Amino acid sequence: MIAVAGASGQLGHLVVDALLNLVPANQIVAAVRTVAKADDLKAKGVEVRHADYTQPDTLKAAFAGVDKLLLISSDQVGQRFPQHKAVIDAAKAAGVQLLAYTSILRADSSPLVLAEEHIATENYIAESGIPAVLLRNGWYSENYTMGVASAVEHGAVFGCAGDARLATATRQDYAEAAAKVLTLDNQAGKVYELAGDEAFTLTQFAQAIADASGKAVEYRNLSEADYVGLLEQVGVPGPFAAVLGNSETGAAKGGLFDDGHQLSALIGRTTTPIADSIKAVL
Structure with missing residues (x-):
């Protein structure tokens, strides 16, 4: 049995869909916080179980009989580690034989503040003794393409990454990789550094939006403080705006x-080019 924790989320749902192309539905468990959000997976023959990272009592039962478990990192920045710890403890108690964890690209040397909770989780997994494989995911293309409409409207992409090279890939790309690893043998102890094949700068990203939309779009590089301030002006909560600013500065490093x-080696094809992701959004 293969379980995906966080299966009703944006990445988790795609992982389950990818698994359905590789193994029978009755070998898949979708562990979700809100069972009603996984009705479509249940209709496909996937077993849906309640598993809330913030409610440890739900986790051990959710992982009963599971051989391989994918722990998709929590989206609650600043609260991730205690939630991940609860999942890891429950996985150990349930006798899970392989734990896969979605970490961050080169977590052990990353300049991004986001890496701190991922490193803490990786270390705790190692201390737990559960055989594990680390999926160190790079940035999602969607982190940028979600702002395409705004860029077209305002004629600009804003950031503080300078000329940083961004090797992004889509959630679909990362989901297919996770599903593949979960179905391969002898994965314990492996660490995958996962990123897109074609890197781009935000200047190139802006030009790609211009090419696809027919509108003039430029990249405006700001200081980290000014970029964080801009994010706050448009409604991004201060602490998360600071994380995003730090991530852009970290990208510049x-x-x-x-x-x-x-x-791409895992999924057997090239990763999705950013131009294709932009066109899909438009």
């Missing part, structure tokens, strides 16, 4: 670039 092509 190489934190979101990798040219190892491990992601």
